Ligand SMILES: [Zn+2]
């Protein structure tokens with residue numbers, strides 16, 4: 001399984017255009033890994049998780065194309081994760097040759113937001129699957145299980161996705177908050193090989209629907225007690241907010257001390 005980080009920032013991006021905080025100043029000064037688009041990953045060039053407002057620029061900046069994408073999972077309807085106009089550009093008006101048929105997986109809020117644009121499924125070359133938490137979906141070589149996060153309750157709760165592909169297991173957890181006991185129990189003994197989880201406010205205070213580094217560790221420890229991880233599981237943090245954000249090399253040092261790797265835009269892992 002190859003995973004490419006298209007974006008690793010929270011809703012406002014890093015630096016946030018209208019902000020003059022210390023984190024934004026650091027990002028403007030040091031550029032590179034300190035600059036973050038809105039969070040999204042691409043698996044094996046064909047499976048996208050979240051299609052936010054930065055989809056076009058992140059694909060083009062990384063010199064890849066979206067033509068092979070045939071599965072799109074959307075975690076939730078917050079605008080940084082789902083910007084439906086980026087599906088509108090699959091229509092004939094923008095692409096003369098029809099793109100490959102694609103399956104969109106999301107909850108009813110996601111489907112509602114897309115339906116507001118007024119396109120039929122066939123105009124966008126899309127099949128849609130409305131998720132049911134904890135119910136697995138078999139698509140091609142992937143087994144995809146949406147699990148309930150503690151985030152975006154106003155949009156029917158965000159999904160985190162457990163994805164199995166040829167014996168490897170990925171948990172994509174952004175946005176998440178601290179899991180309910182039901183979700184924790186569901187993840188027990190799941191042999192997760194890669195955890196990608198938000199750490200929105202690394203050192204800052206955060207509400208219950210996002211994580212800081214303390215809460216990230218707490219969630220990992222709880223899952224560890226339930227044998228959720230395979231030995232050697234890798235832990236990646238994503239969805240960073242600008243607020244109080246350290247320069248990348250300091251962030252890496254801090255997180256590596258906790259056995260966490262901070263993701264950055266363009267990071268490619270296998
Ligand atoms: Zn978000």
Ligand SMILES: [Zn+2]
Nearest residue numbers: 019021024242
């Ligand atoms: Zn800022």
Ligand SMILES: [Zn+2]
Nearest residue numbers: 076078152175
């Ligand atoms: Zn959100």
